[in-house]
Amino acid sequence: MNLPPSYRQFLLYSDGWGVEEYSLWPVAEVGWVRDVLPSRVEAWSVPRDEVPDDLYFVYGKKQNHHAIRAEYLPDTLIVGLWDGDLLLNPHVMTSDGEWEAWLLAGWMAGAKRHRSFWDLMKDLCTP
Numbered sequence: 001m002n003l004p005p006s007y008r009q010f011l012l013y014s015d016g017w018g019v020e021e022y023s024l025w026p027v028a029e030v031g032w033v034r035d036v037l038p039s040r041v042e043a044w045s046v047p048r049d050e051v052p053d054d055l056y057f058v059y060g061k062k063q064n065h066h067a068i069r070a071e072y073l074p075d076t077l078i079v080g081l082w083d084g085d086l087l088l089n090p091h092v093m094t095s096d097g098e099w100e101a102w103l104l105a106g107w108m109a110g111a112k113r114h115r116s117f118w119d120l121m122k123d124l125c126t127p
Contacts, residue, residue, distance in 0.1 A: 004088060004099040006118035007079065016080075024080035033087065034074035040085070040104075044070040059119075065110035068102070076102065079117075082124050083107070088117060 003011075016026035034041050051067045058064065069091070076087035077099075084105025092100035094115060101120035102111040114120040 001090060002097060003077075004093075004101075004117055005097050006116050006121075007088060007099075010117065010121075018080070021081045021083055023082075024086065025078075030077060030079050032074070033076045033078050033085075036078050037085070041074045044073050046070075059113060059115055063113060065108050065112055068104075068111045068113065073104075086120070087111075089113075 002008075010024070011027060014024075016029075017024045048070055051069055055064060055067045056069060058067070072089050072091045073087075075091060076089045078085055078087055080086040082103060084103045084107070087102040087104055089100040089102060098116035098118075101114045101117045103120065103124070104111040112123070114123060
C-alpha cells in the first residue's frame with residue numbers, strides 16, 4: 001500500500017515537524033492506531049449507528065463531526081498530534097491515491113475529516 005501523495009511530498013521535505021501536541025511525527029514514530037493507541041480504538045468501539053454515504057462524504061463547514069465511521073479507526077495511520085490525533089484513513093481514497101485525513105479530538109466529540117493530508121494541513125495552518 002502506498003502512502004498518499006500529499007503526505008509523501010511532506011516527507012520528502014521534512015521527517016517530522018513541530019513540537020509536542022502540535023507536531024507531525026518522524027516516520028519512525030508513525031504507526032497504525034490499533035498498534036500505537038489501542039486504548040483509543042477501544043474507546044471508539046462501542047456500537048454506533050451506521051453513517052450513510054450522503055452524510056459521511058460531506059466535507060467543510062457543513063460536515064457533521066459526529067458522522068464518523070469508527071470501524072475505520074483501527075486501520076488509520078497516526079502521523080502526529082494537533083490538539084488531537086492526526087490520522088490518515090486508507091479506507092477512503094481518491095482516484096489519485098489521496099487518503100481521507102482526520103483530526104480526531106475529544107474536545108469536539110468526533111473527527112474533522114478532509115479529503116487529503118494536504119487539505120487537513122491547510123485547514124489547521126490557515127488562520
